[in-house]
Amino acid sequence: MTYTARPLSDAVVRDADGRIIGPEMADDWAEYQAWAALGNTPAPANTLAKLKETALQALADRRWRAETGGISVNGSPVATDDRSQAKFVGACLAATLDASYSVQWKIADQGFVTLDRDQIIAIARAVRAHVQACFDREAALAEEIQAAPDEQAFSAIDIEGGWPS
Template structure:
């Protein structure tokens, strides 16, 4: 059977690609103790040509970039996770933020409008006046801003980390607004 790109993996087996008659080149791991004869035979054949295992250790900058990406994901999760306004749950996903902003703009641009019907949560309807809608918008806006402020502070800590230990010590999971 034809094979290509044999490389030892961290377990001593050989990762390679074999040419399957129906599917073309597919990944395969050959091992000297494989229960299937094909795996043992492929290991024996590829042993002479397989490249040595090389563990890739990310650089400090690569680790920093990964931590910044994880920070962005965490900020987003907290931002869209919702808040409580006077004990009532309010959605804060991007769509809800846009609708809340639109409702406040509607009240500002239509002085005759007294109240709007609002689906606070799926299947839960309320009637809101301009003062209440504006209070909700302010609470949501402050929540979003608090998320960005926390992310900015953590981003600065990540940027200032001078080694792997300092970078690992930056806790991106706690300290977020609720």
């Protein structure tokens, strides 16, 4: 059994199950005290700065998952992964340069569809708006993370919710 200290707290985390154990938890605290009496010491707590660094990395991953998770445009699924974004930029550029431009586009569950100039531009705009909304959400959460003055405020930040879809 091992434990990790918690920053700004007397409590420890039991590494085996992640349970936070404090003096108010008589049996678990007695077990921890017996472990410590044998000369064991808990692993150092992550500092708030380290917690923030780890959270910012997790936040970037969460933004990427939202960004590349796809959207629906007029009831049709549209891929938003990096490759699809690049293809929409190219198609949108061609449609901007040629008013009569149309293209056969493969939609995930519908096979190929013909998209005209206006449809291409509308989809490209929707994809771009989605991607930007994901970055905007990441920026707002990153600001909250950086501004958190203590572990309690930091722990209240939810990086999983509120993402565009």
